[in-house]
Amino acid sequence: MIRAFRARQLELATWGIPLLYAAVAVALGLGVPRLETRLFPGVSASVSIDAALAIYSTVGSGMLAFTGIVFSLTFVMVQFSAQAYSPRLVLWLARDPVIANAVGVFTATFLYSIAALTSVDRAGSGRVQVFSLVLVAALLLASICMFVALIQRTGMLQINSMLAFTGDRGRRVIESMYSPLDAPGDRPDRAQYATAPVTQTVVYTGRPQALQAIDVPALVIHANHCGGVAEVMSCVGDTLLDSTPLVRVFGGSPVVSGNAWRGAFALGNVRTFEQDPKYAIRLLVDIAIKALSAAINDPTTAVQSLDQIEDLVRRLGRKRLEIGAFRDNTRTVRLVIRFPTWVDFLTLAFDEIRMCGATSVQVMRRMEAAIADLIATLPAERHAALRSCQQRLTSSIARSFADEADRREASVEDRQGLGAPREPRPSA
Numbered sequence: 131m132i133r134a135f136r137a138r139q140l141e142l143a144t145w146g147i148p149l150l151y152a153a154v155a156v157a158l159g160l161g162v163p164r165l166e167t168r169l170f171p172g173v174s175a176s177v178s179i180d181a182a183l184a185i186y187s188t189v190g191s192g193m194l195a196f197t198g199i200v201f202s203l204t205f206v207m208v209q210f211s212a213q214a215y216s217p218r219l220v221l222w223l224a225r226d227p228v229i230a231n232a233v234g235v236f237t238a239t240f241l242y243s244i245a246a247l248t249s250v251d252r253a254g255s256g257r258v259q260v261f262s263l264v265l266v267a268a269l270l271l272a273s274i275c276m277f278v279a280l281i282q283r284t285g286m287l288q289i290n291s292m293l294a295f296t297g298d299r300g301r302r303v304i305e306s307m308y309s310p311l312d313a314p315g316d317r318p319d320r321a322q323y324a325t326a327p328v329t330q331t332v333v334y335t336g337r338p339q340a341l342q343a344i345d346v347p348a349l350v351i352h353a354n355h356c357g358g359v360a361e362v363m364s365c366v367g368d369t370l371l372d373s374t375p376l377v378r379v380f381g382g383s384p385v386v387s388g389n390a391w392r393g394a395f396a397l398g399n400v401r402t403f404e405q406d407p408k409y410a411i412r413l414l415v416d417i418a419i420k421a422l423s424a425a426i427n428d429p430t431t432a433v434q435s436l437d438q439i440e441d442l443v444r445r446l447g448r449k450r451l452e453i454g455a456f457r458d459n460t461r462t463v464r465l466v467i468r469f470p471t472w473v474d475f476l477t478l479a480f481d482e483i484r485m486c487g488a489t490s491v492q493v494m495r496r497m498e499a500a501i502a503d504l505i506a507t508l509p510a511e512r513h514a515a516l517r518s519c520q521q522r523l524t525s526s527i528a529r530s531f532a533d534e535a536d537r538r539e540a541s542v543e544d545r546q547g548l549g550a551p552r553e554p555r556p557s558a
């Protein structure tokens with residue numbers, strides 16, 4: 131069963147971590163001076179009371195202003211990048227654990243300084259606790275380190291870093307989900323189970339949410355318990371609306387409750403990379419077509435996006451995508467889930483960019499090179515769909531460029547778009 135914390139990991143990272151830092155800082159600020167006085171009554175710092183008060187108050191007030199300035203600038207940069215790239219992508223960077231930990235360390239430094247301030251010259255003792263002063267210095271040093279890490283993270287907002295970040299997430303999920311192409315496929319044959327009567331239909335209830343992940347082992351166990359075949363009606367990445375069908379059970383008996391079926395689906399406000407190789411390609415395509423819009427007009431960014439997209443498509447082409455039938459211990463099919471096909475991936479990867487960049491010589495040349503290289507490097511069983519993409523690209527160039535010389539120029543294969551064109555490949 132998918133546990134509840136999986137659906138709330140991002141929320142915990144954004145507010146749970148800073149809250150934990152704050153609670154620990156207050157506890158230490160109130161407890162450490164008392165503990166130090168009890169265990170080391172004769173130990174005192176060689177700093178005057180006035181100097182200690184000045185240090186604590188300066189660190190506390192300065193850290194509060196520093197935190198406000200740093201994060202105001204950070205969120206302005208994030209907002210700017212959301213407008214330039216994709217708000218769905220920048221959302222992942224805004225929820226980076228480094229940002230949450232930086233907020234926590236800054237807050238802890240402020241709160242500890244204020245709490246420790248109350249222990250200086252407690253009851254007229256004339257003492258300044260050593261460990262409290264050392265801890266304030268350590269927190270101040272940690273704040274500087276977190277500030278440097280935060281600056282490094284904002285460097286990810288550069289276009290090359292954003293594209294590499296998205297591509298890495300896509301490569302990771304492709305490797306985890308799919309087997310090599312020479313592995314046997316197990317795509318379900320609906321005719322083998324759909325003839326049985328439908329014994330149970332489970333629907334989603336609630337506000338619109340994205341289907342983030344599916345707990346396959348749990349669903350197989352439920353279907354085996356029913357004695358039938360469970361067909362998942364929605365794909366990972368779909369937005370579920372109230373009364374959207376989730377699971378349909380063919381055959382067997384409805385002995386598993388609807389809540390048990392629904393508990394195997396992880397839902398959230400946004401799509402995630404987990405179990406969703408389409409999402410990384412979707413984000414890269416979003417960046418490319420936004421760069422090709424009239425407001426931005428940056429075809430070079432679209433070409434850089436195609437670099438990452440081609441790599442993901444090439445990796446997918448070497449994987450066995452024909453999956454979706456899941457079996458129990460007796461090798462009986464118990465669960466059927468729809469996954470995108472090779473054609474689905476190609477359509478997502480190239481069609482929108484081809485349409486939005488149809489008048490860009492740079493983009494057309496890069497797409498010519500991408501499709502030609504995919505045909506040259508992928509197995510023959512992937513070629514038919516690639517040839518179809520190639521034909522549609524040729525048709526788009528013919529429609530978009532009225533001049534014959536422009537058509538020839540746009541049809542050249544060039545991995546840089548406008549760089550070092552290669553000789554046309556001989557026709558197969």
